[in-house]
Amino acid sequence: MTSVEKVQNEIVEELSLFSDWMEKYEYLIELGKDEINFDKKFMKDEFLINxxxxxxxxxxxxxxxxxxxxxxxxxxxTKGIIALLIKVFSNQSPDDIINAKLDFIDKIGLKNHLSATRANGLMSMIKQIKIYAIGFKEKNG
Amino acid sequence: MIDFEKIRSSFPILNVKVNDNKLVYFDNAATTQTPTQVTNTIRDYFYKQNSNIHRGVHHLSNISTEDFEQSRKKVREFVGAEKEEEIIFTKGTTDSINLVATSFQKFLKSGDEILISEMEHHSNIVPWQLCAEKTGAKIKVVSVTKEGEIDIDHLEKLLNEKTKILSITHISNTLGTINPITEITKLARKFDTKVFIDGAQAIAHQKVNVTELDVDFYCFSAHKLYGPTGVGVLYGKEEILEKLPPYQGGGEMIELVTFEKTTYAKLPSKFEAGTPNISGVIALGKAIEFIEDINLDLIFEYEAMLLNHYNEKSNKLEYYEPFGTSLNKSAIASFNLKKVHHYDIGVLLDNMGVAVRTGHHCTQPLHKKFNLDGTIRASFGIYNTKNEIDYFFDCLSRAYKMLY
Structure with a gap:
């Protein structure tokens, strides 16, 4: 099992503790309220995800x-969902990120609870994460 | 008096459960639900009379043509137009605006001006931008006040002999403001400016009479009038429609076709190229009947009562920030909650069974003017109740507590 898969399994396990979606949302909200390591100088249009x-x-x-x-x-x-993604992808090698299969999103049922436009947003985030990984891989040759 | 039980029982969709909660549908400005009277009409059409219109000699085609034209008659009476030739069936409000913004290009030259307002829906902005690009005409934009009303002084200042057409919404889909159309039309008449009114948000909520309003064009969609999607209406004064060139070419809109030259059919066929949405048009007629049975004056009163109840509740929330505070409003309430993102509220309300709109509601320039990324919008229809509004506010405070 790759470490990406391991983290995903942990997330699925953690969220399976909650019986209904309101509780899952509460969990995401709590995650979203946590302080995060984000340098506000990157709050520019070029770092915005479409x-x-x-x-x-x-x-x-x-x-x-x-x-x-x-x-x-x-x-x-959204910040809570991002926190989950960052948990999965951070401190991984470019190859692991590029090859990662993201079954946790289906497993926790998140996709069903996002409207089509919102699910697209989630996919854009993942795409951007993978693009960064490809970029770093190429840079390192 | 409105027979409430009877109205609600006409809308089976209101019994849908969302996450085990009863659906509370507050997204009527986006689309209204369809009563069984209308859905039965659509079903019956396909069971008993589906055929193409205006050309067959057979029984099915004859009754469908008759029903289709009967709908046109109903629409004419409903909006107070003088002639059936003035009622064009389109795909919807957006299509109606595109039709005029395209055909009207014939009368525009470089330097002419098109007047719109800051509160317009994108559908009443973009077609005019395309029109301006093609003709070299300029778009001028009337300001909206902080209460969310058209700045009439500014409108008066912008009007001049170069203003060939002004296109303004009857009721703002975001702010809910009911615009003073008669007053605006009077000002436009001084310069022979043509007046186009986007009636999408008005038509199901108050009586509209295009002759009394003295507008040149008025348009709306069936699906915001308890009818089906994919059908709309363009009203235009006969003398102007006569002068406009066709919008699209095809079947039905021709008189005689040769490869050298085609002559066009008379109104309204000139603007109805191709096989129309026949069942939809017939169903629109039924939707109008449905509305008229209830009575639009009563609907207006009832929805005003709902908005009043809503305002009483929202005024008590110190974290509620309304967007659009005109005293002359339709039953549309856009807002934000202090320090909370509209998207978060929308997701939680959805989970509790409440359907609202979040985002910019296709009025990005309006939101931008007031420095808003988006808002939450609750909009009401004839089947909504005070109880639902109470439930909505319970959900809203619950969501706020979770988020804040």
């Missing part, structure tokens, strides 16, 4: 061949 109903800024840094992701949103629940 296709989200709320604004999402994302940037990435590389440290010892692992990538860390930093993101911010003006909507709390």
């Amino acid at each position: 296709g989200c109903q709320s604004k999402v800024w994302l940037y990435a840094k590389e440290n010892n061949s692992k990538i860390s992701f930093h993101a911010y949103s003006d909507a709390i629940m």
Whole structure:
């Protein structure tokens, strides 16, 4: 099991503790309220992800061949979902990120609870994360 | 008196459950629900009379043509137009605006002006931008006051002999403001400016009489009038419609076709190229009957009572920030809650069974003017109740507590 898969399984397990969606949302809201490591100088249009109903800024840094992701949103629940994504993808190698299959999104039922436009937003975020990973991989040759 | 039980029982969709909660449908400005009277009409059409109109000699075609034209008659009476030739069936409000914004290009030259307002829906902005690009005409934009009303002084200032057409909404889909159309039309008449009114948000909520309003064009969609999607109406004064060139070419809109030259059919066929949405048009006629049975004056009163009740509740919330505070409003309430994102509220309300709109409601320039990324919008229809509004506010405070 790759570490990306491991983190995903942990998330699925954690969320399965909640019986209804209101509780899951509460969990996402709490995650969204947490302080995050995001440098506000990246709050610029060039770091904005297209296709989200709320604004999402994302940037990435590389440290010892692992990538860390930093993101911010003006909507709390979106911020909570981002926190989950960052948990999964941060401190992973570019290859692991590029090859990651994201079954946790289906498993926790998140997709069914997002409207089509919102699900598209989530997909845009993942796409952007993978684009960063590809970029770092190419840079390192 | 409105027979409430009877009205609600005409809308089976109101029994839908969302996450085990009863649906509370407050997105009527986006689309209204369809009563069984209308859905039965659509079903019956396909069971008993589906055929193409205006051309067959057979029984089915004859009765469908008759019903289709009967709908036109109903629409004419409903909006107070003088002639049936003045009623064009389109795909919807957007299509109606595009029709005029395209055909009217014939009368525009570089330097002419088109007047719109800051509160317009994108559908009443973009077609005019396309029109301006093609003709070299300029778009001028009338300001909206902080209460969310058209700044009439500004409108008066902008009007001049170069203003060939002004296109303004009857009721703002975001602010709910009911615009003073008669007053605006009077001002426009001084310069022979043609007046186009987007009636999408008005037609199901108050009596509209295009002759009394003295407008040149008026348009609306069936699906905001308890009818089906994909059908709309363009009213235009006969003398102007006569002068406008056709919008699209095809069947029905021709008189005689040769490869050298085609002559066009008379009104209204000139603007109805191709096979129309026949069942939809017939169903629109039924929707109008449905509305008239209830009585639009009573609907207006009832919805005003709902808005009043809503305002009493919202005034008590110190974290409620209304967008659009005109005293002359239709039953549309856009707002934000302090320090909370509209999207978060929308998701939680949805989870509790309440359907509202979040975002910019296709009025980005209006939101931008007031420095808003978006708002939450609750909009009411004839089946909504005070109890639903109470439930809505319970949900709203619950959501706010979770988020804040």
